[in-house]
Amino acid sequence: MAAPSYTHRVSPRARRLTLKVESSGEVIVVTPRFTPKWLINQFVEKQAAWISHQLEKLTQQQPGQxxxxxxxxxxxxxxxxxxxxxxxxxxxxxxxxxxxxxxxxxxxxxxxxxFQQLHRFLKQTARAYIEPRSSQLSQLMQIEYQQIRYKQQKSRWGSCSSYGNLNFNWRLVHCPPEVIDYVIIHELAHRKQMNHSSRFWELVAHYSPDYRLHRGWLKRHGRFFV
Structure with a gap:
């Protein structure tokens, strides 16, 4: 069986080669740094039957018309x-x-x-809201950031790097605007407080008074989107 195409991601924390098939059908191989290409290809070839099975299951699980x-x-x-x-x-x-x-x-x-075509549309729609809204809220909060990046994460809706970059899960597109705003405010607040101290939550509450409701919405509904 021929090896399927895949996306290669390097993780400094990886200790071994791992493989996953996303809901979009994308095959992702995560490896430690400096893993040779031949070893990655060999690993994928050995898992070709499993990958094919996972892709078949995905097709069967997709919605009808x-x-x-x-x-x-x-x-x-x-x-x-x-x-x-x-x-x-x-x-x-x-x-x-x-x-x-x-x-x-x-x-x-x-x-x-x-399915990939639909995901591209959702990502574009998320960007069209998040980017201008982040700019508006950063001006309101008088907090600057560097770049905005998008990820599909299993356990995070957003994050803020020490370099000042804001990372957002593109699946926020499923959430109400006020919930998305809360996530943006949350990450912008980390530019002032890289922690979850009382000062951090005071800053969040100042710009998102109902943040507890929005956090609750994510906890109740978020697991259906990630």
Whole structure:
């Protein structure tokens, strides 16, 4: 069996080679630094059957032609629409998120390419909100930052690096705007307080008085998105 394509990520904390298949169908190999390419390829080749099985399970689990999705806390119908008249890609019409895929009509199950197409749209939509809003809130709080980066993390909605970069989970796009604002404020506050001290929470509360409600929303609903 031929080795599947994969994304290689280096982690200074990694002690061995690990493999995972994301919900998007992306195959990711995490390795320690200086791991030779031939060893990575050999590792992936040995796991080819397992990877194929995981990708098949993903396809079976994908929604049919009509499902629902949350965008900024609002429910939208998610629909595959095969049309020569509509543009290829994702569009929002009323309360529907419509995906007109590149591939011709086929099975009702979503393909890996279609799922990736939807994820690209969600990432772009997240960026379109988070970036201008971060700029607005940083001016309001009079706190500067360097860059904004996006990740898909299992346990974090955001983080702030010692270099002043703000990292956000692009799946915030599913959350209500006030919850996203809380996460942005939380990370901006870390530019002043790199801890969770009482001063930190006082700063957060000043700009997000209902932050406890927003944290509660993430705890109740967030596990469905990550």
């Amino acid at each position: 009509t499902e629902s999705i949350l965008l900024f806390g609002q429910a939208y119908s998610l629909k595959l629409v095969y049309s020569d008249q509509a543009p290829i890609g994702v569009t929002i019409v009323d309360k529907e998120v419509r995906l007109n895929p590149v591939e011709p009509a086929g099975s009702a199950a979503w393909t890996k390419a279609q």
